Each structure stands twice: as C-alpha cells, then as structure tokens.
Amino acid sequence: MRRAPRGRALAAVDSGGVVRHIGRVSTAAQRLSSARFRLAAGVLGVVLPAIVVSGALAAPSKTLVITDPRADVSGAVDLTRVSLQRSSDGRLRAVFSFAAKLTPKTLLAGSGPPGSACLRIWTVATADPAVMRPDRLACVTARSDDEFRGGVYEVTGPQPPKRIADASVKQTASGQSIVLRFTQSSIARPQRIRFAVEATRPGCERVTCIDALPDGATARSFRLR
Numbered sequence: 001m002r003r004a005p006r007g008r009a010l011a012a013v014d015s016g017g018v019v020r021h022i023g024r025v026s027t028a029a030q031r032l033s034s035a036r037f038r039l040a041a042g043v044l045g046v047v048l049p050a051i052v053v054s055g056a057l058a059a060p061s062k063t064l065v066i067t068d069p070r071a072d073v074s075g076a077v078d079l080t081r082v083s084l085q086r087s088s089d090g091r092l093r094a095v096f097s098f099a100a101k102l103t104p105k106t107l108l109a110g111s112g113p114p115g116s117a118c119l120r121i122w123t124v125a126t127a128d129p130a131v132m133r134p135d136r137l138a139c140v141t142a143r144s145d146d147e148f149r150g151g152v153y154e155v156t157g158p159q160p161p162k163r164i165a166d167a168s169v170k171q172t173a174s175g176q177s178i179v180l181r182f183t184q185s186s187i188a189r190p191q192r193i194r195f196a197v198e199a200t201r202p203g204c205e206r207v208t209c210i211d212a213l214p215d216g217a218t219a220r221s222f223r224l225r
Contacts, residue, residue, distance in 0.1 A: 061086035064222050066197065068213040070099045075201040076106045077115045079211045082197045084119070084222055087181065092224075094119055094138065094180045096199070101175035107142035109203030116141040117178070117199040122219065123190040129219035134196075136187045137161055140169050140180050148178065152186040184224060194219040 063085040070080055081097040096117045107115035118139035122129050135155050143149035150167030165186035170179045187193065196219045201209040214220065 060088045061223070064220060066213050066220060068211065068215075073201070073209070073211040075204075075209070076100055076102065077117065077199045077201050077211065079117065079197065079199045079213060082119075082213065084195065086184075086224060091181045091183050092138075092187075094182075095177055096140065096180065096197075097177040098199075099176075102171075102178065103146075103175070104142040104148050105145045107148075107202050108145065112203035113200070113205065114141050115200055115202035118197070119180075120196045120198060120219075121187055122194040123188050125190070125192070127194070129194050129196065138167055138180060138182050138187075140167070140178050150180050150182070152182050189224070191225055192221060192223050194221050196220070 063083050065081065065083045067081050068079050070078060072078070076098075078099040079096060080099050081095075083095045085093045087093045109115070116139050118137045120129075120134040121136040121138060122132070122134050123136055127135070133155055137153040137155060138151075139153065140148055140150050148169040148171065150169040151163050152165040152167055153161035154164045155161050165182060167180050167182035167186075170181075171177070172179065197213050199211040
C-alpha cells in the first residue's frame, strides 16, 4: 500500500482537519477511533517540538581560519586573522581580528568611502575566483561614530553591489575582533562556497590601501552542508 507523504500527514493533524472514513462505521468503532486519534495527537504534540528543535539546532561546522602578518599594510584596518564557521542555528559566523582595537569611528572617513572588512564570496560552483568577481559580499562597516553596520550584498555585472540582507555585528571585549553573522539564505544556500577577505582603509581607494587574505589570487573552500 502506498503511504501518504509524511509532511502531508503531519499537516493534516496540525490543521485540525476531520478524519473521514469511507463506508459506515459502528458507534463503538467511532469512539475507539476517536480515542486513538486523541492519543496519537497527544504523542505528536510531545514529539514534534523535539524534532523541530533538534533539526534547527544542528551541530556547528569546523572553523576555517586564515591568518595574516601584522603591519603588512599601513593604517588601523590591519587584519591578522579571519575565521568562518557555520553556527548551530545555521547562520554563518565570520570573525575579523585586527592588529589594534577598532571602533566605528576608526572606519569613518573625513572624505571618500568608509573603511570596511568583507568576505568576498563565490557561490557558483563553476566560478573562477582568479578571474571572476564574487557574486556576494558580507561586510562590516560603520553607520556612525559609535555604531557598526553589517550587511550582505549581491554583485551582478558592472553595477555597484546591492544590499540584500542585514548581518548582525558584535564586537568582542578586547575591541580587536568583530563577529559578523548572516543567514545561508542571503547567499542562496549553496552546498559549498569559495571565499577571500579584504579590509579597506577609510577614505582610500588605492590598491595599496587594501589588506587582502589569503595572499595571492587564491580563495578558500568552505562546505555549508
């Protein structure tokens, strides 16, 4: 006998739909069926939340770490370490660590663009990071003198990156690291990504103002699932 898809069966129970029988059923049988239904519904009420919680809180992934020498660039935005991990809630967690304490005010420029630190992300399996632009950016920059701002941006063709999602930003107690969290849906949920990292000095658009890692035109591979 072909079994109904599990998702449909649960939806029917959750929706409170009436179970109908084909053909006549005796009153006793109806009472027995009703009792069994209430028992099954009670069991489902206990089991289903546990299933939902265990599915949502998946085990975090291994952490991928990239390190960079101190003082390889001038200015305050000098990256020394970046890590990437899939958290237990499914979001991606990137930690940018700097040679010195960083504040939102440090990233603001008197003129020109603000400073920033970004993951450059290639989500397409056939993309070549050596010759192609990333299709996503996950960045932290400054909104004001006392507030960081995080976001995910879509890169398409020659147009400027388009902001498509928020990303949470939290600074560690030392002030030298910033934690950026963003959802997998904001990067289209690929099975694997390639990524590199760039930090730019505020008010400067020259190549010499960029701290890039890993060194060279390479990108690191990271499996999401």
